[in-house]
Amino acid sequence: MKMRTALLGAACAFAFAPAAMAERGADGNVKVLYSQAVSIMNAYLSSGTKDVEVGSLVLEPLAGFDQDGNVFPRLADGLPSVENGQIAEDYTSITWKLKPGILWSDGTPFTADDVVFTAEYCMHPEGGCAQAARYEGVASVEKIDDLTVKVNFSAPKYNPFTAFVGATSPVLQKAQFANCLGAAAPTCTEANTKPHGTGPFRVTDFKVNDVVELEANPNYRDPAKPAFATMTVKGGGDAAGAARAVMETGEFDYAWNTQINPELQAQMKAGGKGTFVSAFGTLVERIEMNMTDPSPDLPEGERSTAKHPHPFLSDMRVRKALSMAIDRNLLVEVGYGEAGRATCNLVPAPAIYASDNTDCLTQDMEGAKALLEEAGWTDSDGDGVRDKDGKKLSILYQTSVNPVRQDFQALIKGWWNELGVEVELKSIDAGVYFGGDPGSPDTFQKFYADVEMYANNFDGTDPEPYVAQYTCEKAPRPETQWQGENINRFCDPAYDALVGDLLKTRETEKRAEIIKKLNDMLTKESYTVVPLVDRGRLSAHSNTLGGIVLNVWDSELWNASDWYRIK
Amino acid sequence: MTDLAIEKPRSQWADVWAQFRSHKGALIGLAVFVSLILFVFVGPLIWTKDPTFINPNAAEMIKTRNKPPSLQFPLGTDQLGRDMLARMMKGGQVSISVGLVAMLISITLGTTVGVMAGYFKRLDGPLMRLTDLFLALPLLPLLLVMVMLFRDPLSRSLGPETGTFLLIVFAIGVTSWMQAARIVRGEVLALKEREFVLAARSIGTPSRRMILRHILPNVMSPIMVAATLGIASAIITESALSFLGLGFPPDFPTWGRLLFDGVEYIQQYPARVIWPGIAISLTVLSVNYVGDGLRDALDPRIRGR
Numbered sequence: 001m002k003m004r005t006a007l008l009g010a011a012c013a014f015a016f017a018p019a020a021m022a023e024r025g026a027d028g029n030v031k032v033l034y035s036q037a038v039s040i041m042n043a044y045l046s047s048g049t050k051d052v053e054v055g056s057l058v059l060e061p062l063a064g065f066d067q068d069g070n071v072f073p074r075l076a077d078g079l080p081s082v083e084n085g086q087i088a089e090d091y092t093s094i095t096w097k098l099k100p101g102i103l104w105s106d107g108t109p110f111t112a113d114d115v116v117f118t119a120e121y122c123m124h125p126e127g128g129c130a131q132a133a134r135y136e137g138v139a140s141v142e143k144i145d146d147l148t149v150k151v152n153f154s155a156p157k158y159n160p161f162t163a164f165v166g167a168t169s170p171v172l173q174k175a176q177f178a179n180c181l182g183a184a185a186p187t188c189t190e191a192n193t194k195p196h197g198t199g200p201f202r203v204t205d206f207k208v209n210d211v212v213e214l215e216a217n218p219n220y221r222d223p224a225k226p227a228f229a230t231m232t233v234k235g236g237g238d239a240a241g242a243a244r245a246v247m248e249t250g251e252f253d254y255a256w257n258t259q260i261n262p263e264l265q266a267q268m269k270a271g272g273k274g275t276f277v278s279a280f281g282t283l284v285e286r287i288e289m290n291m292t293d294p295s296p297d298l299p300e301g302e303r304s305t306a307k308h309p310h311p312f313l314s315d316m317r318v319r320k321a322l323s324m325a326i327d328r329n330l331l332v333e334v335g336y337g338e339a340g341r342a343t344c345n346l347v348p349a350p351a352i353y354a355s356d357n358t359d360c361l362t363q364d365m366e367g368a369k370a371l372l373e374e375a376g377w378t379d380s381d382g383d384g385v386r387d388k389d390g391k392k393l394s395i396l397y398q399t400s401v402n403p404v405r406q407d408f409q410a411l412i413k414g415w416w417n418e419l420g421v422e423v424e425l426k427s428i429d430a431g432v433y434f435g436g437d438p439g440s441p442d443t444f445q446k447f448y449a450d451v452e453m454y455a456n457n458f459d460g461t462d463p464e465p466y467v468a469q470y471t472c473e474k475a476p477r478p479e480t481q482w483q484g485e486n487i488n489r490f491c492d493p494a495y496d497a498l499v500g501d502l503l504k505t506r507e508t509e510k511r512a513e514i515i516k517k518l519n520d521m522l523t524k525e526s527y528t529v530v531p532l533v534d535r536g537r538l539s540a541h542s543n544t545l546g547g548i549v550l551n552v553w554d555s556e557l558w559n560a561s562d563w564y565r566i567k
Numbered sequence: 568m569t570d571l572a573i574e575k576p577r578s579q580w581a582d583v584w585a586q587f588r589s590h591k592g593a594l595i596g597l598a599v600f601v602s603l604i605l606f607v608f609v610g611p612l613i614w615t616k617d618p619t620f621i622n623p624n625a626a627e628m629i630k631t632r633n634k635p636p637s638l639q640f641p642l643g644t645d646q647l648g649r650d651m652l653a654r655m656m657k658g659g660q661v662s663i664s665v666g667l668v669a670m671l672i673s674i675t676l677g678t679t680v681g682v683m684a685g686y687f688k689r690l691d692g693p694l695m696r697l698t699d700l701f702l703a704l705p706l707l708p709l710l711l712v713m714v715m716l717f718r719d720p721l722s723r724s725l726g727p728e729t730g731t732f733l734l735i736v737f738a739i740g741v742t743s744w745m746q747a748a749r750i751v752r753g754e755v756l757a758l759k760e761r762e763f764v765l766a767a768r769s770i771g772t773p774s775r776r777m778i779l780r781h782i783l784p785n786v787m788s789p790i791m792v793a794a795t796l797g798i799a800s801a802i803i804t805e806s807a808l809s810f811l812g813l814g815f816p817p818d819f820p821t822w823g824r825l826l827f828d829g830v831e832y833i834q835q836y837p838a839r840v841i842w843p844g845i846a847i848s849l850t851v852l853s854v855n856y857v858g859d860g861l862r863d864a865l866d867p868r869i870r871g872r
Contacts (some may be wrong), residue, residue: 414621427817
């Protein structure tokens with residue numbers, strides 16, 4: 001109940017701020033700039049954040065996440081819970097009650113049929129639904145009456161807020177998409193670019209990969225919202241250009257993802273036309289240690305597989321020393337400024353899942369050196385590189401091409417060199433590195449290097465699938481076409497067992513405890529994953545645009561209906 | 568009568584030099600190019616700072632970031648506090664070497680193909696179709712494939728730096744000889760019908776000597792022009808490869824990479840882009856002028872006028 005009250009309070013606060021001048025369409029036009037252009041409005045056909053977020057202005061889910069990661073109802077009439085009986089005792093179903101009287105932007109009523117249809121649309125066996133993960137474990141969706149829908153799961157699902165929750169799983173209008181099922185989905189251009197929605201805006205003009213023109217939805221459920229009559233979402237350019245357009249020239253009111261270097265941030269702030277807003281989610285820039293041998297001398301198909309453990313990184317003391325030599329606060333200062341903070345955790349948020357692990361935040365070069373000595377790595381031939389049994393401590397360190405990552409590489413190489421470790425740097429085009437092509441030797445999954453750096457996060461607020469990625473069988477290997485999430489090839493039966501426990505646990509506190517333990521097993525207890533920086537989202541808005549609440553758990557435009565012009 | 572002062576016999580190269588000297592642009596170009604070479608190859612012996620040195624002391628490092636020019640750092644420092652002057656020198660070594668070697672490879676290939684195609688009728692068709700084939704190939708994807716296939720084996724056997732150098736130089740060389748080949752072929756076709764060539768042939772000069780003695784010296788000027796332009800495009804191609812992450816390792820400075828690294832800071836620290844930009848432009852311009860002067864000097868019809 002407490003959360004509910006808090007939420008209500010928050011909702012009221014937002015509702016009242018602009019209420020004084022509230023009248024739909026009173027504030028004219030608002031201009032939003034996305035440095036990646038929008039290509040489709042239907043979130044089910046694109047995994048691009050920009051498409052999902054701009055789509056969320058029009059298409060809404062039953063419930064969304066607020067800025068703290070709590071679920072709040074949008075089209076649903078109250079949140080289902082075990083107490084009110086809408087979530088089954090055994091967590092095998094969830095029943096949603098819909099708000100009565102909601103209309104689509106074309107004036108027809110929104111009913112349970114639309115919800116049932118949406119599930120059918122995304123779960124269609126022939127359709128490549130980009131958000132299928134949100135419908136994982138859903139056995140069926142049935143209509144109870146016009147305003148009640150029941151989602152049945154094939155097995156107990158302790159986090160039932162997946163389907164129809166968040167901007168990645170909005171409800172589509174059955175009447176409009178009826179002929180767009182399965183393989184026909186991408187051919188419905190009109191529906192995919194100008195969907196009828198229940199959100200605060202509707203599309204009036206859509207130019208693929210360029211600009212989307214929207215206007216206030218005349219049938220929006222709150223008659224006083226949105227305050228803006230029209231919205232223009234322009235796409236293209238880069239992060240620096242987008243930030244400049246808001247902060248310095250004032251051409252735009254809001255710019256998405258303005259990730260630029262800290263000095264430029266400071267300079268743009270001086271422009272005085274706008275403000276940067278940042279919020280921290282779960283995106284962590286990390287160094288992954290390869291637990292298997294990537295040596296090119298091994299035959300293809302055995303490189304970086306569990307057949308050959310890594311010659312020195314399989315020793316935890318070496319991994320720990322490498323982590324101790326890094327000054328994370330300096331990395332933040334050089335690379336991210338306001339948009340980052342040092343972290344030692346793989347799961348840095350939400351707060352209940354974040355472990356109190358802060359050991360790594362202070363650099364300890366001497367300790368690291370001592371640890372390597374203890375592990376038997378000494379510079380016996382005096383060439384500045386430590387060795388042991390004729391094997392040199394020499395590391396290939398790869399990442400994608402990105403100015404911040406190259407700065408990080410140079411800094412970390414410097415520290416590791418000081419430690420007596422030889423480092424060869426490699427940077428790979430992001431399209432190749434993250435491309436996942438099993439034929440390329442340069443993908444991050446193949447991991448033909450000793451250590452590699454990238455950032456990853458998890459979707460939504462439940463870290464369960466994320467920590468479950470590190471079980472033995474999820475390691476990428478030739479048999480899995482080099483697909484898999486356990487990039488480090490970490491394999492610990494105790495970890496796998498604990499993940500098994502997590503899947504069976506339903507009490508939030510116990511789950512949080514297990515997740516913290518799993519996080520610690522990967523980080524401070526084994527240094528398999530060496531987290532560096534918790535990267536926030538950084539966006540910019542004009543000083544005349546009010547009502548912005550940056551949300552990392554859902555679409556950034558989640559509360560666009562509350563935006564208003566400060567006069 | 569006193570004996571007439573008999574003019575000393577002049578060697579051909581003295582003539583060439585005399586003609587070259589009369590071309591002011593070429594002289595200046597030569598001076599600039601030589602000083603650039605001295606700067607990048609001799610400079611590091613005098614200015615001995617390590618171009619990749621980052622101050623391990625975090626507080627010190629933060630203080631030395633993005634410094635303007637000073638006595639300690641004549642060209643300032645970059646975003647990690649590395650000395651720009653040292654980086655410019657080190658970067659120049661790589662860029663100029665890549666430019667020169669890649670140019671040599673592409674000119675040798677281009678001239679060989681061009682002369683063969685122009686001189687021997689039978690070879691003309693196949694060789695020119697081969698040239699067309701190469702011209703039609705999309706250059707960058709081809710380079711990417713080559714780098715992907717050969718970088719690892721080469722860097723394993725020769726070390727990451729030498730391996731990458733050879734690979735890049737070779738890759739740029741074999742993908743940029745086509746223009747030279749076409750120009751040379753055209754020239755050779757025209758020369759072949761000239762009287763002096765016919766005369767040489769009528770006294771039974773073998774093909775090898777015909778090419779080396781009569782044809783090649785006369786196609787020198789277009790080759791020179793192609794060569795000078797080649798250096799410029801090789802330096803720029805290397806930058807593009809570095810940018811895509813397929814060139815040298817990322818901490819290895821080259822002018823192209825310095826330029827790309829600086830682009831992010833162009834508004835705050837324009838010098839970061841200007842220095843490597845000036846260096847690349849100066850190299851390209853000076854080499855072009857030297858080429859221009861050389862072409863004039865090597866052409867006997869212009870010489871002495």
